[in-house]
Amino acid sequence: MTPLLKKTLPALLAIFSLTPTTSAADFLIHDGDRVVFLGDSITEQRLYTTYIEAYTLTRHPDWKLSFRNVGWGGDTSWLRQRAHPDENKLFAADETAQQQMVEDSVGRGLARDVLPLRPTVVTVKFGMNDHSYQTFRPDIFRAYSRSQTQINKVLKESGARVAFLTPQPIEERRADPDQDVRNQSLSKFSLGLRDLAAKGGAEFADQFEPYMKIMMAARATDPKAFIGGGDAIHPGPSGQTLMAWAVLKSLGATPLVARAEIDAASKKITGENCRVDNLETANGGVSFDRLDQALPMPIDQRAESALPLAPVLNDLSRYELRVSGLAAGTYEVTIDGESAGKVDAAALASGWNLSNAGGPITKQAREVLSLVFRKNDVYFNRWRNVQLYTFPGWAQGPDTEKGRAAELKRLDGEIADLEVKIDSARKPVSHHFVVKPVSQ
Numbered sequence: 560m561t562p563l564l565k566k567t568l569p570a571l572l573a574i575f576s577l578t579p580t581t582s583a584a585d586f587l588i589h590d591g592d593r594v595v596f597l598g599d600s601i602t603e604q605r606l607y608t609t610y611i612e613a614y615t616l617t618r619h620p621d622w623k624l625s626f627r628n629v630g631w632g633g634d635t636s637w638l639r640q641r642a643h644p645d646e647n648k649l650f651a652a653d654e655t656a657q658q659q660m661v662e663d664s665v666g667r668g669l670a671r672d673v674l675p676l677r678p679t680v681v682t683v684k685f686g687m688n689d690h691s692y693q694t695f696r697p698d699i700f701r702a703y704s705r706s707q708t709q710i711n712k713v714l715k716e717s718g719a720r721v722a723f724l725t726p727q728p729i730e731e732r733r734a735d736p737d738q739d740v741r742n743q744s745l746s747k748f749s750l751g752l753r754d755l756a757a758k759g760g761a762e763f764a765d766q767f768e769p770y771m772k773i774m775m776a777a778r779a780t781d782p783k784a785f786i787g788g789g790d791a792i793h794p795g796p797s798g799q800t801l802m803a804w805a806v807l808k809s810l811g812a813t814p815l816v817a818r819a820e821i822d823a824a825s826k827k828i829t830g831e832n833c834r835v836d837n838l839e840t841a842n843g844g845v846s847f848d849r850l851d852q853a854l855p856m857p858i859d860q861r862a863e864s865a866l867p868l869a870p871v872l873n874d875l876s877r878y879e880l881r882v883s884g885l886a887a888g889t890y891e892v893t894i895d896g897e898s899a900g901k902v903d904a905a906a907l908a909s910g911w912n913l914s915n916a917g918g919p920i921t922k923q924a925r926e927v928l929s930l931v932f933r934k935n936d937v938y939f940n941r942w943r944n945v946q947l948y949t950f951p952g953w954a955q956g957p958d959t960e961k962g963r964a965a966e967l968k969r970l971d972g973e974i975a976d977l978e979v980k981i982d983s984a985r986k987p988v989s990h991h992f993v994v995k996p997v998s999q
Contacts, residue, residue, distance in 0.1 A: 585811035587722055587762055588615050588680055590622040595629060595676050595719075597710075598684035601726070601792070602630025605935045606799035607806065608682075610859065612935075613928045614807055614875060617854040618816065620985040625978070628935055629672045629942065636685040636706035637661055638668030650698045657705060665709045672942075678719045682764075682806075683710055686726035686748045687792065695744040703748060704755055711759040722762035722810060725749035727770045727802055730791050734782035736774050746771075764809035766802050773801060773868050786868060788861075796862035804871045816878040816914065817851040824884035843886060844995035851878075851987045855914035857924035866915070876914040882907040882994055889997045894918035894990050901997060919990060927984045934977040941970040 588594060594615075596608040605628055612626040634640040637649060642664035649660050673681065689703045690696075707723065714721050726749070728742045736742055749767040756763035777784035787798025794802065817832035823845050828835045833851040856876035858866070865871060880892070885904045892899045892913070899916040915921055945966050950959050 586615075586813060587720065587810040588624070590619065590624075592624055592679045593677055594624065594626045594680045594682070595673055595678040596627070596682050596684070597673060598630040598682075598724075599634040599688050600630065600632030601687060601794075601799075602628060602684050603632050603939075604630070604793060604799070605932070605939065606794075606796055606859075607802040609928070609931050609935055610800060610803035611682075611807060613924075613931050614803070614812065614856045616931065616981060616985050617856060617924055617927055618813065620853055620987065626931075626935075627676050627678075627938060629676075630684075631672075633688055634685070635689045636683075636703050636710065637664045638706075639664070641668035641672060649702050650696075657702065661702070661705050661709050665706055665713060669710065669713050673714070674717055678714070678717075680722070681714050681719045682722045682724055683707070684724040684726065686745060686752070690741065690744045690748055692741050693744065694740045695747050700748060700751060704751060707752065707755055708759060711755075711761050715760070720762070721759075722764055723752050723756045724764045724806055725752055725767040727766045727787075727794065727798070728774060730774060730785065730787050730794070730798070732783045732785060734778050736778065737771060742771070762810060764806040766805045769805040769869070770798075770801055777868070786865075788864075796859045797865040800859060800862040800865040800871065801869055804865075804869055804875060807875055812875055814874055814877045816853050816855050816876055818877070818879040818881065818910070819847075819849055820881040820883075821845060821847065822884050823882060842995065844890065844993065845882060845885075846991065846993045848989050848991050850989040854924045854927065854985060854987055855920065857921075857928035858915045859928065860925070863915075872912055872914045877912050878914040878920070879910050879912055880907065880992070881910040885994075886996070890994050891997050892916075893993045893995075894920060896991075907994070923984065923988075927981060930977055930981045930984055934974055934981065937970060937973050937977065941967065941974065945970060
């Protein structure tokens with residue numbers, strides 16, 4: 560058994576259930592949705608957002624969906640990077656003046672970058688820049704609360720469902736990140752956001768506490784452990800996989816991809832979200848063809864170090880194979896002739912989660928992820944470098960705007976082509992499985 564299996568198998572056995580605990584109806588995102596991710600530089604990184612997008616696309620391959628990321632480095636809930644309000648005046652203003660400033664700033668920022676996309680779902684992730692990297696300040700929190708409330712109001716009036724995401728903690732290399740005054744401030748912002756979401760009828764997803772618990776557990780073993788990659792403020796793929804895990808769980812994402820159950824002795828087949836055909840038993844093993852209704856959640860290969868830190872696959876991607884009636888021993892599972900891994904008979908009988916295992920299914924899921932990254936990079940270029948580009952005065956005129964329109968049209972075509980490829984790549988296909996004993 561591989562080291563990863565040794566770490567994940569006990570957790571898998573503990574939570575394995577024949578009945579999923581949630582259904583697709585519980586998930587915030589539905590068929591036909593247009594999803595927009597709004598936030599600061601952590602959103603602009605296009606990591607946790609791409610993982611959420613790839614999860615949704617692979618779990619629901621027949622849904623018609625669109626995703627756009629409008630994160631902006633340095634931004635805040637009052638959309639300072641888009642509307643540029645005077646922050647000193649904003650923090651010091653009385654309630655009436657502050658409300659007017661917030662309505663103006665939020666209104667202009669959303670009108671330019673979000674509302675033209677006609678979103679039906681918007682995730683909103685602010686707080687990191689809002690708290691100003693210092694001890695909690697009530698005056699800033701007052702502006703933050705008012706701004707988040709206004710974002711929720713404008714988006715809901717436009718017909719969108721809103722989900723507020725907390726920031727993740729700051730990850731300095733210290734043994735006690737919970738004692739960092741900036742994290743204590745972020746914790747208060749997060750708790751306030753929870754109350755604000757409940758009051759405003761918005762969804763709420765907490766990244767702060769789950770991420771902090773994982774950090775604290777890692778620091779208990781190694782005071783200088785650094786789980787997120789990237790830097791203290793901007794986690795890399797591993798940290799943002801943990802962020803996506805926390806968000807998806809909060810928003811009702813389902814764990815079950817598909818499950819096939821085979822009794823090798825009786826040749827009985829049962830399953831969920833898949834079809835098994837052409838079952839054969841020979842030489843102490845079994846073989847069969849399997850067609851699933853969905854793909855497992857793709858895991859960024861740069862983020863595999865996150866998997867031992869949290870039950871990401873068990874919570875979000877249970878792509879299961881259960882084979883009972885086999886003799887004791889170790890078995891190799893191949894898919895279309897490619898090894899998916901080796902597992903003992905007891906683990907197979909209990910149920911083995913093949914998400915992120917070797918073979919063509921994981922490769923297909925990763926191809927979807929790769930295409931989604933490409934599409935999101937093209938959209939970022941289209942939005943920030945072409946749509947919002949300001950020509951110098953001497954270059955402005957009909958010809959420059961004609962060139963901009965032509966480039967926007969070209970990039971829109973490139974995005975559309977990539978979305979066609981994504982839709983094709985996320986459709987499951989039939990695969991031939993072989994479970995055979997490994998010679999000792």
